[in-house]
Amino acid sequence: xxxxxxxxxxxxxxxxxxxxxxxxxxxxxxxxxxxxxxxxxxxxxxxxxxxxxxxxxxxxxxxxxxxxxxxxxxxxxxxxxxxxxxxxxxxxxxxxxxxxxxxxxxxxxxxxxxxxxxxxxxxxxxxxxxxxxxxxxxxxxxxxxxxxxxxxxxxxxxxxxxxxxxxxxxxxxxxxxxxxxxxxxxxxxxxxxxxxxxxxxxxxxxxxxxxxxxxxxxxxxxxxxxxxxxxxxxxxxxxxxxxxxxxxxxxxxxxxxxxxxxxxxxxxxxxxxxxxxxxxxxxxxxxxxxxxxxxxxx
Numbered sequence: 001x002x003x004x005x006x007x008x009x010x011x012x013x014x015x016x017x018x019x020x021x022x023x024x025x026x027x028x029x030x031x032x033x034x035x036x037x038x039x040x041x042x043x044x045x046x047x048x049x050x051x052x053x054x055x056x057x058x059x060x061x062x063x064x065x066x067x068x069x070x071x072x073x074x075x076x077x078x079x080x081x082x083x084x085x086x087x088x089x090x091x092x093x094x095x096x097x098x099x100x101x102x103x104x105x106x107x108x109x110x111x112x113x114x115x116x117x118x119x120x121x122x123x124x125x126x127x128x129x130x131x132x133x134x135x136x137x138x139x140x141x142x143x144x145x146x147x148x149x150x151x152x153x154x155x156x157x158x159x160x161x162x163x164x165x166x167x168x169x170x171x172x173x174x175x176x177x178x179x180x181x182x183x184x185x186x187x188x189x190x191x192x193x194x195x196x197x198x199x200x201x202x203x204x205x206x207x208x209x210x211x212x213x214x215x216x217x218x219x220x221x222x223x224x225x226x227x228x229x230x231x232x233x234x235x236x237x238x239x240x241x242x243x244x245x246x247x248x249x250x251x252x253x254x255x256x257x258x259x260x261x262x263x264x265x266x267x268x269x270x271x272x273x274x275x276x277x278x279x280x281x282x283x284x285x286x287x288x289x290x291x292x293x294x295x296x297x298x
């Protein structure tokens with residue numbers, strides 16, 4: 001795909017369609033988008049998908065119709081990106097996807113965390129915790145994000161590989177769809193089904209970890225069944241400090257949003273992006289551990 005070259009002075013307008021800016025993770029990502037745009041003199045037209053596929057499509061098409069120079073999007077449903085990409089191609093507007101997935105459409109860049117590596121890191125830390133807490137059970141449960149978030153689901157796959165290689169058994173796995181209450185209900189069901197004989201629950205994001213932690217607390221199992229999450233949102237870090245969770249793998253959503261804007265700016269100016277995966281046009285943002293004391297290991 002070839003994009004038209006724009007004047008070197010920055011008078012660009014970017015569309016920004018966000019998964020759900022009411023969620024801590026995506027709100028922080030949006031702050032990164034706004035910060036980078038302010039530094040580069042770029043106008044941002046924001047749109048909140050509110051976690052709805054139809055809103056993602058309609059809002060993004062509306063942005064594309066307003067004469068924007070680039071579209072930056074964190075899609076709630078990557079599999080529905082086709083119609084958006086078609087219109088962007090027709091209008092010669094580059095798309096930069098930040099997090100979640102591209103749905104296989106051609107993009108200028110895809111900004112993504114090292115999800116699989118983060119799952120490995122979570123698994124390795126889990127083994128350390130299980131030994132430290134002297135947890136006798138070898139039963140593990142995993143609460144997964146929505147099926148459309150294919151990259152985020154790599155977290156649980158990686159975690160599973162580490163724990164099963166160490167002799168633990170994943171006795172239950174279910175979709176919590178990034179929802180705190182769904183994860184809470186799932187964890188209550190797991191606790192009942194296995195009569196509390198569980199070692200650890202890994203949740204593929206922190207919103208679900210908070211729900212699972214509440215169920216464990218109500219069951220009187222705090223510190224006896226461990227909870228690990230993924231994202232590093234402030235409410236999860238607070239839960240760790242209160243002893244409700246034992247850790248999380250932190251992403252860097254501010255940096256992801258910032259990099260999305262910078263990448264689109266580079267493309268429009270004819271510059272070169274140094275991709276981590278050239279074929280898939282992927283740029284990886286590192287993740288890091290936040291341990292049981294709330295300390296960040298960057």
